Amino acid sequence: MTDPSLPTPAEPVVRIDLGARSYDIRIGQGLLALAGSYDALPRAASALIVTNTTVAPLYAETLRRAISPLYTQVLTVTLPDGETHKTWETLNLIFDALLAHGCDRKTVLYALGGGVVGDMTGFAAASYMRGVPFVQVPTTLLAQVDSSVGGKTAINHPLGKNMIGAFYQPERVICDLDVLATLPPRELSAGxxxxxxxxxxxxxxxxxxxxxxxxxxxxxxxxxxxxxxxxxxxxxxxxxxxxxxxxxxxxxxxxxxxxxxxxxxxxxxxxxxxxxxxxxxxxxxxxxxxxxxxxxxxxxxxxxxxxxxxxxxxxxxxxxxxxxxxxxxxxxxxxxxxxxxxxxxxxxxxxxxxxxxxxxxxxxxxxxxxxxxxxxxx
Missing domain, CATH: 1.20.1090.10 (Dehydroquinate synthase-like - alpha domain)
Known part of the structure; x- marks a missing residue:
């Protein structure tokens, strides 16, 4: 039974107003697989899904199917999971995939994962060929309410967290609430x-x-x-x-x-x-x-x-x-x-x-x- 004290669902879009860099945060259930979630994004020959070893088996194929009509090729790079891998070495795996497949400066990156994946994908997008578009598809509560929003991108240094990075805004943020069902309890609390x-x-x-x-x-x-x-x-x-x-x-x-x-x-x-x-x-x-x-x-x-x-x-x-x-x-x-x-x-x-x-x-x-x-x- 629904708690009557809970709010009535509102319009599922929050707008980030940044002039020419403005974008929507779309919030709702079933958005990951919905083709309409990806409408009006920049057109390109290629897209690269950046995910990790935990999220890839759960959601990478769903995202690939949803966006495949938009691109000639949809590539995937799967990073090791965890904050300990938020490093130059892991970031280079993204660049390696982009360069190996001849991706150009219109290639669209999709960050499918939590805050680590989102931060590194955004930093890679800010840096590759001096800037390519990217889309945030956060799969943790923490990423949906914080790290995917606002354009902060970075990797860690042994002496400090998020010390190397750039401000670089995504084209869109897609918060599918259904993916939170697979979130471990510890990750839910962290969010x-x-x-x-x-x-x-x-x-x-x-x-x-x-x-x-x-x-x-x-x-x-x-x-x-x-x-x-x-x-x-x-x-x-x-x-x-x-x-x-x-x-x-x-x-x-x-x-x-x-x-x-x-x-x-x-x-x-x-x-x-x-x-x-x-x-x-x-x-x-x-x-x-x-x-x-x-x-x-x-x-x-x-x-x-x-x-x-x-x-x-x-x-x-x-x-x-x-x-x-x-x-x-x-x-x-x-x-x-x-x-x-x-x-x-x-x-x-x-x-x-x-x-x-x-x-x-x-x-x-x-x-x-x-x-x-x-x-x-x-």
Missing amino acids: MAEVIKYGPIADMVFLDWIEQHLPALMAREPVALAHAVRRSCEIKADVVGQDERESGLRAILNFGHTFGHAIEAGLGYGEWLHGEAVGCGMVMAARLSQAVGLVDAAFVDRLIGIIARAGLPTVAPVLDPVDNAGRYLALMRLDKKAEAGAIRFVLIDGPGRAVMRAVPDELVVQVIKASTAPATPA
Whole structure:
């Protein structure tokens, strides 16, 4: 039975307004196999589907059949799965396939997978012959609500996440909610981190709704998921439309990410999922917001409760048994928002608002110590 408190499904298109680079995010069920999902895209002789070893057996053939009437040849390159493979070596597999098949500058790339596939496909599209069109077909909740939207593309460096990349917008984003049925529970929780973040930074009514409907979301109730994906994309579209290249406002979308990226790099990419690190990072960023006097303890406790109920970690890992806080600080100084060595954090400036601010190291250290798991006795 459908929950009567859930919203009525809305028009399944969210527009990213960027002038000549504007595009649609299409949201709904059954879109992957629907030929109409790919109408009015740039014409070309060739298309290349970029996917990974997990997603390819599930959805690559469905996508190939759907787009094959549009192209003379549809090629596929299958990358190894996981954040640990978001590297130059894996990126070159895409270039190898493009060059081996004589693909020209009109070739259309299709990113079929989660955030890693989307980021690398976008970076390859931005770079190959100085730019070819690409389409995002995200297959994880995290990618549908965040990484596929807005044109950030990148690979990792051992010293920092997403440090090498480009801003490059897709032609379209196609969010088929049906593919979320095959998402492992851990990946679903990771995606919820990026859904939850939109509440504290921009829309407390949405956070109220998330809190009320977490059981439906975790049970993958289609109407609940549709609303969560749509509202997340609406908020991100509004922010990106105002600040495409993250010169100011767009940085608020990185709430929890400064701590989270340090966790990912410090543990080794792939040890924690990106969304898990962001969830824990939001806990730390919320505590830092309280430490500087922007929010009260009740707000922080409420947010931590929602994050925990989504199945996300709320206790930070130890990155260095000798100087844990020093290791966190060193990694965070490599964050893209840092300026002249000063770490700048996205903080909650009262519920539903975010602000970028540098914070004294001593307060950051206090938060790290308060948030980190105690060392296991020898």
